[in-house]
Amino acid sequence: GAVVSQHPSWVICKSGTSVKIECRSLDFQATTMFWYRQFPKQSLMLMATSNEGSKATYEQGVEKDKFLINHASLTLSTLTVTSAHPEDSSFYICSAKDRQGPIRPDTQYFGPGTRLTVL
Amino acid sequence: AQKITQTQPGMFVQEKEAVTLDCTYDTSDPSYGLFWYKQPSSGEMIFLIYQGSYDQQNATEGRYSLNFQKARKSANLVISASQLGDSAMYFCAMRGSGGSNYKLTFGKGTLLTVNP
Numbered sequence: 001g002a003v004v005s006q007h008p009s010w011v012i013c014k015s016g017t018s019v020k021i022e023c024r025s026l027d028f029q030a031t032t033m034f035w036y037r038q039f040p041k042q043s044l045m046l047m048a049t050s051n052e053g054s055k056a057t058y059e060q061g062v063e064k065d066k067f068l069i070n071h072a073s074l075t076l077s078t079l080t081v082t083s084a085h086p087e088d089s090s091f092y093i094c095s096a097k098d099r100q101g102p103i104r105p106d107t108q109y110f111g112p113g114t115r116l117t118v119l
Numbered sequence: 120a121q122k123i124t125q126t127q128p129g130m131f132v133q134e135k136e137a138v139t140l141d142c143t144y145d146t147s148d149p150s151y152g153l154f155w156y157k158q159p160s161s162g163e164m165i166f167l168i169y170q171g172s173y174d175q176q177n178a179t180e181g182r183y184s185l186n187f188q189k190a191r192k193s194a195n196l197v198i199s200a201s202q203l204g205d206s207a208m209y210f211c212a213m214r215g216s217g218g219s220n221y222k223l224t225f226g227k228g229t230l231l232t233v234n235p
Contacts, residue, residue: 032221043210043225044164091162097221107154108223110164 003027004096006111013084014119021079021114023094030096033077034108035069038091050077084118091115121146121213125226132201133234139186140196140229142211152214153194154223155185159207167209170194201233 003026013019023033031052036044048069049057056069068080077096081088092115095108122145132138144153155167170178170185178185186195198205211226 034222043227044223046222046224049222093162093164095164095223107166107169108221109166110156113162113164115162 002098002107002109004094004109004111006094006114008114009112010115010117012117012119015085016083018080018082019084019116021081021092021094021116023077023079023096023111025075025096025098025109028096028098029074030077030098031074032097033071034095034097035067035077035079036093036095038093038113040091044093047079081116084116086118089116089118121148121151121215121224123211123213123224123226125211125229127229128227129230129232131232131234132198134203135200137197137199138201138231140198140209140211140231142194142196142226144192144194144211144213146213146215148215153185153187154212154214155183155194155196156210156212157205157207158210158228164210168196198231203233203235206231206233 005024007022033050035047037047038044046059047062050069050071052071052074058064066082071077091113093113095110097108124143151172153170157165157167168178168180168183168185170187177187182199184197208228208230210228212223214221214223
């Protein structure tokens with residue numbers, strides 16, 4: 001149980017284009033999903049918190065117009081990197097909080113990540 | 120503000136031996152949760168173990184145990200009987216309470232290498 005998928009697992013795009021990354025909770029409902037970014041050999045940095053049916057909450061320093069987040073259902077959140085540039089190249093990881101977790105209701109389960117390379 | 124400190128950038132352990140990965144934290148929240156995640160080279164974050172701030176006993180999950188010392192604000196991960204597959208990056212994380220909405224703050228991680 002508690003499986004989170006991400007698609008695509010890797011993507012290469014040209015500078016100036018937009019890229020959409022999907023995050024799905026496969027066997028549970030997630031009212032809250034999180035988006036992280038991880039640069040090589042560094043820790044995870046929270047970008048934004050995504051709540052189903054409402055606007056995402058962005059962390060300080062994260063441009064909301066550049067990183068568009070949509071959480072349209074209890075099992076799907078999307079991150080769109082708009083007008084991507086080489087400095088946006090990174091490993092993007094989503095996580096989902098199990099809405100009805102039996103024992104550890106506040107545990108976040110992570111997707112496998114998406115490696116974005118912007119040329 | 121919450122802070123997680125992992126002072127060991129890298130650790131080496133011999134296969135079948137136990138290893139302790141250090142984690143200290145700082146928070147003003149009266150209620151909080153502490154997590155350990157494993158990140159292999161493939162990148163996925165694997166949940167290992169959880170300790171609530173009010174839990175009376177140290178958490179255990181198979182070969183993983185969390186040495187929780189609240190007064191010292193430490194939450195060290197102990198891996199018993201290390202296996203080659205344990206080689207990975209290990210992150211300690213904290214979840215606050217109230218308006219933090221379950222956001223996690225991560226430490227910088229410790230790269231564990233298990234030698235045969």
